[in-house]
Amino acid sequence: MARKTYGIDFGTNAIKVYKKGEGIILSERTAVSTVGSKKRAIAIGEESYGMFEKAPPSIHVSLPLSRGVVSQLDDMVSLWDFMGKKVTGKRTIGHCQFYIAVPADITEVEKHAYSKIITQSETKAKKVCLIDKPIADAYGLGMDVEMVRGLMIVNIGADTTEISVLSLGGIVVSRLLPYGGNDFDKNIQTYLRKKYNFMIGLKTAEHIKKELVSADQINDMTSVVGRDVISGLPREMSVSAEEIYPLTKDIFAYMTSETRSMLEHTPPEISSEIRERGIFLTGGTSLIAGLDQYFANRVNIRVNTTGHAEKTVAKGIGYLSEHPKAAEKYAVPLEV
Ligand SMILES: Nc1ncnc2c1ncn2[C@@H]1O[C@H](COP(=O)(O)OP(=O)(O)OP(=O)(O)O)[C@@H](O)[C@H]1O
Ligand SMILES: [Mg+2]
Structure with a gap:
């Protein structure tokens, strides 16, 4: 089965998802509303952000990324589970590979937390690779990196x-x-x-x-x-x-x-x-x-x-998902 490939820019404000062969398919606010101790997501994105500072105590609204790192991993996993279903229309995403853009100037542990968003979710990933954001940004600007x-x-x-x-x-x-x-x-x-x-x-x-x-x-x-x-x-x-x-x-x-x-x-x-x-x-x-x-x-x-200032990283990570040979040099593959 041909693997689907996604490139993701997990931004503090918005998560941008690029799907190989299709382009940027999603840009959603990085917010999730969950209920219960198992943190079941009931809303994500703009809908969840709309509840921020207004939700009743039974609903927990989280902005799970801050200052370039994953600050609430469990909330982020709930967000991704909800989003994954939205991306594919299926209950789980299977046999896919992911390129994730991460800030260059954070620790290795902090970088790996981004891959855990995928590996701890219901997504059945075949491969998860991390790519430094500045490299993706440069490709997104159309540079001959x-x-x-x-x-x-x-x-x-x-x-x-x-x-x-x-x-x-x-x-x-x-x-x-x-x-x-x-x-x-x-x-x-x-x-x-x-x-x-x-x-x-x-x-x-x-x-x-x-x-x-x-x-x-x-x-x-x-x-x-x-x-x-x-x-x-x-x-x-x-x-x-x-x-x-x-x-x-x-x-x-x-x-x-x-x-x-x-x-x-x-x-x-x-x-x-x-x-x-x-x-x-x-x-x-x-x-x-x-x-x-x-x-x-x-x-x-x-x-x-640039006119597409919010999307350059997503465009670049998209370019690298379309060109695996170019990506090879920068992608750090992780065991899944
Ligand atoms: N026209 C505009 N004028 C001023 N600010 C803007 C404008 N359009 C978007 N922004 C701001 O840009 C920010 C979002 O930019 P971007 O999507 O690049 O951030 P991000 O990737 O989610 O965050 P980060 O890279 O810091 O994790 C928000 O703070 C938003 O309010
Ligand atoms: Mg960003």
């Missing part, structure tokens, strides 16, 4: 920012910073509660971020509905970009100073090619307005962006 002598990618995701330098098919250095777009959502939520006694959910905070967060100071406003902490009643409030800006600027400054420092410590024969090509911003948070220019000014380099 084997040949390129200097490539720098900054993947700004939901919970992490991964800064990597690649050369001739290998990772020269990669650093995982524990900051991403979710930090802006949390900062916005905390600020409004403390300053105005105004409670909003993280979904609303994310909406405010997408409307108002910019790397430059702008003058926009947006209106959101929340709850007054004192009266307990719902109310509407206008939020301005001006007051949100201070909540984000230190994180932007940290990301750019780390990028600049990594570039300064890169051997000149590699950094000269990076300077020629410019750096690449990927990850959903790279879509923040003005961030490319901000990086260009602070790192003093040309910056390239």
